[in-house]
Amino acid sequence: MKTHQERMAHKKAVVDQKIAKATEERGVLILLKGNGKGKSSSAFGTMARMVGHGKKVAVIQFIKGRKETGEFKLFRDHPLIDWHIMGHGFTWETQDKEQDIAAAKQAWALAEELLQDDSYGMLVFDEMSYMFKYKYLELEPVIEALQKRSKMQSVMITGRVMPEGLEEIADTISSIRDERHAFRLGVKAQEGIEF
Secondary structure: OOOOOHHHHHHHHHHHHHHOOOOOOOOOOEEOOOOOOOOHHHHHHHHHHHHOOOEEEEEEOOOOOOOOOHHHHOOOOOEEEEEEEEEEOOOHHHHOOHHHHHHHHHHHHHHHHHOOOOEEEEEEOOOOOHHHHOOEEEOOHEEEEEEEEOOOOOEEOOOOOOOHHHHHHOOOOEEEOOOOOOHHHHHOOOOOOOO
């Protein structure tokens, strides 16, 4: 039976070999999907990591129309973060399809500009996947713009369900699963947890 030290030495050799093979340097497209809680929080955590390395980032929130979220309050005045709240709220709140489509198109116009600006190390398109689910945006122009972006720019897109076309071009896809949620247990949404 191998000792702990022998097992760890073998594991280190395997990991070192994988690291040696990863030589390409470029930005990545990350999709955070699933019906579980924490997709946007994960994206903002990664964004904070990027800012910690001195990189400029931008956030476009395609649906959320609130300015009092904790992450907005924390990051809104940061010199390396541009935060754009483009939505008017969830579709069941607005109940105005034309307004929602107009907001989606306005948000996408800004996103297209940012995808062409190589001064941004990362872009977060929060809740963007809903734009495809509700057919507020066409997928093909988005895929084309993502593929033409600056080589070192990374993009994170959040939302419950991702279209197949985005998944085909993504570098990393993480699924967050809902096993239990306090809301369904009757616990009211609260500052610092849900917003």
